[in-house]
Amino acid sequence: MPDVELVDPLPYAGWWPWVALAIVVAVVGWYVWVLRSTRGPAGSPRPDLRPTVTAAPAPNARRDPYAAVRGVALARFDDVQRRYDAGELDLRGANLEIRFALREFATARTGVDTSAMTAAQARGDRRTRPLAALLENTSVPSFAPTTRARLARSLDQARKRVTRW
Structure with a gap:
């Protein structure tokens, strides 16, 4: 060994454990705040997000293999019409619901995934x-900032397409 004298390492400052504890408390507090601010009150009922529609069997169900899917659409x-008339949906929301139902019907009808198709x-x-x-017809009322579209026209076109396809 050389002639140099070995010196013990210096201990860390006594305030570092308090800094580490403060960081842990801050992170846990942030998680608690995010979870509480993005969730509803504990006793509030959760909204039922399942569709509230039931399909009646079509009169020509024997000849039409898509009658059940057509009935659901x-x-x-x-x-959508009922919810729009009740004020539960605005024009944009109603057109988005129409697009969803059309895509769902088209997927069942063709076997092609149309959920994200342009x-x-x-x-x-x-x-x-x-x-x-x-x-195309329902994209403008769904995504434009303003529109003069009417829901009745969108619903009429969608019903005709589903009935004839």
Whole structure:
């Protein structure tokens, strides 16, 4: 060993454990604040997010293999109209619901996943081509800041497409 004298290491300052504890408390407090501020009160009932529609069997159910799916879509359109008239949905929300029901029907009808399909993509596939015009017609009321669209027209077009497709 060289002629240098070894010196013991210096102990860390006594306030460092308090800083570590403060950081842990701050992180736990932040998580508690986020969870409490993004959740409803503990006793409040949760809204029922399941669809409230029931499909009546179509009269030509024997000949039409898509009668049940068609009935569900038409019942959803009726539900959208009822909720819009009751003030539960605005025009944008109603058109988004129509788009969802159309996409769900088209997926069941064609077997192609249309949940995120654009109008251009729908037009490019011959199986989903009937969906393209409806996606275009309902996109402006769904996403534009202002629109002069009427819900009755969107519902009428959607009902016609579902009934005839």
